[in-house]
Amino acid sequence: MPSASLTTVAILLLLLISTTATTSEESESESEDECRDRWIHIRDLPTRFNLDLLTNCSQYPVFDNFCPHLFHHGLGHKTHNSSHSWYRTDPFMLELIFHRRMLEYPCLTSDPNLANAIYIPYYAGLDSLKYLFGPQLNSSFLHGLDLFHYLAAAAHPHIWKKNLGHDHFLVMARPAWDFTQPLSNDPPIFGTSFLELPQFFNVTALTLESRAYPWQEQAIPYPTSFHPPNLPFLESWLNRVKKTRRSTLMLFAGGGGMSANPNVRRSIRLECESHNNNSNSNVSWGYEKMCEFVDCSNGICEHDPIKFMRPMLQSSFCLQPPGDTPTRRSTFDAIVAGCIPVFFEEMSAKRQYGWHLPEKEYDEFSVFIRKEDVVFKGVKIMDVLMRIPRGEVRRMREKVIEYLMPRIMYRKHGSSLGLRNKKDAFDIAIDGTLLRIKSRIQDLEAQRLE
Known part of the structure; x- marks a missing residue:
C-alpha cells in the first residue's frame, strides 16, 4: 500500500476514535424532549470489525484497490480541488460514511439500557471481501460468526441478550444477495452466508439492495457523488x-x-x-x-x-x-x-x-x-x-x-446547522430504523406477557 494511503488511514482512525469519545458526551446533554424515543447506543467493537479493515484497502486487486475511496471519511477524493460538494464516491464505502455520520447523531447515549436502538459499527461489506475475493474464499459460511460471538459473549452480554438482537441494526454496503449463500452450499458459490445465520435473523440490516421477502432487510439509497456541506451549496x-x-x-x-x-x-x-x-x-x-x-x-x-x-x-x-x-x-x-x-x-x-x-x-x-x-x-x-x-x-x-x-443525498459530515435541519438519506434511514425496532420490541414484549 502506498505510504500516502497509510497516512490517510491513520488519520482516519484517529479522527473516528476522537470523535467517538466526544460525541457521546455531547449527545447526552440533549434535552429529553428532543431525544425521546430516539436514543441510540453505539456498540463498542474491537477494531478488527471496522477500522482495521481499512488498512487492507489494497489487498483485493480482483475487487478494487479501495484506498483512494477512504478519503474524507469514505466520500473519496474531491472531483476538483476547488469543489465543495462533489466527490468521487464509491457506494461500497457506505458503511464508513454511515459510521462517521452516526458519531455526530444528536441523541447518542453511552448507556445501552437507555437506548431505543443499538448500532453495530461493523463494516460487513468490507469484511466480506476476504470471503469473496481473498484467502477465505471457501469459508464464506463463517462470515459473521466472530461478530456474533463477540456481541453475545462480550464483557456486557446482557446488551445482546436483553432483546436477542431485535434492537440492534447495522449497515451492509452491498446488495443483500451477496450475503445470502445457503449454509449448505458445498463447494460455496459467490457470496457469504451472513444473512442466512440464524444468529442475525432479528437484526435490522440496512443494505444497498434488499430481497423481496426477508423482513430483516431494508434498502437505503446508494451514495451519489453529491455531499453538500451547507444549505447555500x-x-x-x-x-x-x-x-x-x-x-x-x-x-x-x-x-x-x-x-x-x-x-x-x-x-x-x-x-x-x-x-x-x-x-x-x-x-x-x-x-x-x-x-x-x-x-x-x-x-x-x-x-x-x-x-x-x-x-x-x-x-x-x-x-x-x-x-x-x-x-x-x-x-x-x-x-x-x-x-x-x-x-x-x-x-x-x-x-x-x-x-x-x-x-x-x-x-x-x-x-x-x-x-x-x-x-x-x-x-x-x-x-x-x-x-x-x-x-x-x-x-x-x-x-x-x-x-x-x-x-x-447523504450530506457531508460536519455540515452546517441550516442543512442539518433538512432530513437527508441518513436521517430518514435512522427514523425508519427506530420505528421498525420500536414495533419489534413492542411485539416481543407482548409475546413475553402471553
Missing part, C-alpha cells in the same frame, strides 16, 4: 438543476445490452441507435435529441460523475433498466440531476426504498414501463414518454427536485 445546486434546459428526451447511462439475447438493455440500445441513425426521425417538443446513450461499460463512470451528470442535467427522463441485480446507483444520480427516473420492474426501486421513495407517490415522480412489454411486445419507450403531457412532466420534475433530492 445545496440551494445553489437546486437552482442550477431547475434552470437547466432539458434538450434531450431520454438518456441511458450504463453498460450491457450487447448480447444477442433479448433483454431490456439491448432493446434500449437498439431503439436509441435506430432513432439516432434515422435522419427522418421527428424531433418535437423543442428537444434537440430524442435519445442519448452514455456508455459506462467496464466501470468507467463509477468514480467520474462528470461523465454522466452533465448529460443527465440536459435530459428529461433517465432510464433505469435492471442489470445483474434490480437496483442501480444511477437511479439516485438521476434524481440529483433532476432527471425523472423510468423503471422497468418494481424491484428496481418501488419494492426497495419505501422509506426514501414513498411507494404511494411513485406516479408523481417516476414512469413505469414493464420490461416484458419493451422486449417482447414492441413497446417503444419514446412513444410512452412523448404521450405524457408537458405539464405533467414539469410537475414530476419539480417533485424530483424539491422533494426527492434532499431525501436521497
Whole structure:
C-alpha cells in the first residue's frame, strides 16, 4: 500500500476514535424532549470489525484497490480541488460514511439500557471481501460468526441478550444477495452466508439492495457523488438543476445490452441507435435529441460523475433498466440531476426504498414501463414518454427536485446547522430504523406477557 494511503488511514482512525469519545458526551446533554424515543447506543467493537479493515484497502486487486475511496471519511477524493460538494464516491464505502455520520447523531447515549436502538459499527461489506475475493474464499459460511460471538459473549452480554438482537441494526454496503449463500452450499458459490445465520435473523440490516421477502432487510439509497456541506451549496445546486434546459428526451447511462439475447438493455440500445441513425426521425417538443446513450461499460463512470451528470442535467427522463441485480446507483444520480427516473420492474426501486421513495407517490415522480412489454411486445419507450403531457412532466420534475433530492443525498459530515435541519438519506434511514425496532420490541414484549 502506498505510504500516502497509510497516512490517510491513520488519520482516519484517529479522527473516528476522537470523535467517538466526544460525541457521546455531547449527545447526552440533549434535552429529553428532543431525544425521546430516539436514543441510540453505539456498540463498542474491537477494531478488527471496522477500522482495521481499512488498512487492507489494497489487498483485493480482483475487487478494487479501495484506498483512494477512504478519503474524507469514505466520500473519496474531491472531483476538483476547488469543489465543495462533489466527490468521487464509491457506494461500497457506505458503511464508513454511515459510521462517521452516526458519531455526530444528536441523541447518542453511552448507556445501552437507555437506548431505543443499538448500532453495530461493523463494516460487513468490507469484511466480506476476504470471503469473496481473498484467502477465505471457501469459508464464506463463517462470515459473521466472530461478530456474533463477540456481541453475545462480550464483557456486557446482557446488551445482546436483553432483546436477542431485535434492537440492534447495522449497515451492509452491498446488495443483500451477496450475503445470502445457503449454509449448505458445498463447494460455496459467490457470496457469504451472513444473512442466512440464524444468529442475525432479528437484526435490522440496512443494505444497498434488499430481497423481496426477508423482513430483516431494508434498502437505503446508494451514495451519489453529491455531499453538500451547507444549505447555500445545496440551494445553489437546486437552482442550477431547475434552470437547466432539458434538450434531450431520454438518456441511458450504463453498460450491457450487447448480447444477442433479448433483454431490456439491448432493446434500449437498439431503439436509441435506430432513432439516432434515422435522419427522418421527428424531433418535437423543442428537444434537440430524442435519445442519448452514455456508455459506462467496464466501470468507467463509477468514480467520474462528470461523465454522466452533465448529460443527465440536459435530459428529461433517465432510464433505469435492471442489470445483474434490480437496483442501480444511477437511479439516485438521476434524481440529483433532476432527471425523472423510468423503471422497468418494481424491484428496481418501488419494492426497495419505501422509506426514501414513498411507494404511494411513485406516479408523481417516476414512469413505469414493464420490461416484458419493451422486449417482447414492441413497446417503444419514446412513444410512452412523448404521450405524457408537458405539464405533467414539469410537475414530476419539480417533485424530483424539491422533494426527492434532499431525501436521497447523504450530506457531508460536519455540515452546517441550516442543512442539518433538512432530513437527508441518513436521517430518514435512522427514523425508519427506530420505528421498525420500536414495533419489534413492542411485539416481543407482548409475546413475553402471553
